Amino acid sequence: MTYEEIVETARSIFENADARMIFDHIAVQVNVHGEGAGIFYMEVADRGICIEPYDYVDRDGMVDTDGQTILDICNGLISLDEAIESGRFVLYGNDEKLAKLREIKYHNKRLKVNQKLVSKPMSKHVRKPSSRNRKEGV
Numbered sequence: 202m203t204y205e206e207i208v209e210t211a212r213s214i215f216e217n218a219d220a221r222m223i224f225d226h227i228a229v230q231v232n233v234h235g236e237g238a239g240i241f242y243m244e245v246a247d248r249g250i251c252i253e254p255y256d257y258v259d260r261d262g263m264v265d266t267d268g269q270t271i272l273d274i275c276n277g278l279i280s281l282d283e284a285i286e287s288g289r290f291v292l293y294g295n296d297e298k299l300a301k302l303r304e305i306k307y308h309n310k311r312l313k314v315n316q317k318l319v320s321k322p323m324s325k326h327v328r329k330p331s332s333r334n335r336k337e338g339v
Contacts, residue, residue: 204239204254207268211241212252214275218307221248227298229262237268250305262294 211231227245242257243250270289273279284290292299 202237202268202272204233204237204268207233207237207239207271208241208252208254210272210275211243214307215243215250215252215305218250218305220245220250220305222304223248223301225298225301227262227301228257228260229264229294229299229302230257230260231264231266231271233266233268233271235267235269245302245305260294261298262292265291265293 223245225245228242229244230240230242233239233241239254240256241252241254242260243252244257266284266289270279270284274281274284274290281290285292
């Protein structure tokens, strides 16, 4: 898998997701490690979702994961909750804003159903940025 395939897969799933219940601006940078490594961001604004292959400087949160985990979530092989609990998907940042991502509903192609991005409260899963990241201005 390439970086471009990862971004396009995430874009095809989440740009058509239902974010009508989110009235805030939320920006999350996704750091992909391993095969298909790179950075992209997901921005929720004007009750819609945009995914672009760039970093996001003034972000509300950050994700560290690998490309296979993103593809597994997009294809419905695992839920985001399962990925977070297993440590394959690590969230950092503003837990209030990241908790609002629970309202996103996306169409799971494999299961042919709509489902929420996260079913459990995100506040348990969000980590505060480490002191190392704060020094770098992250």
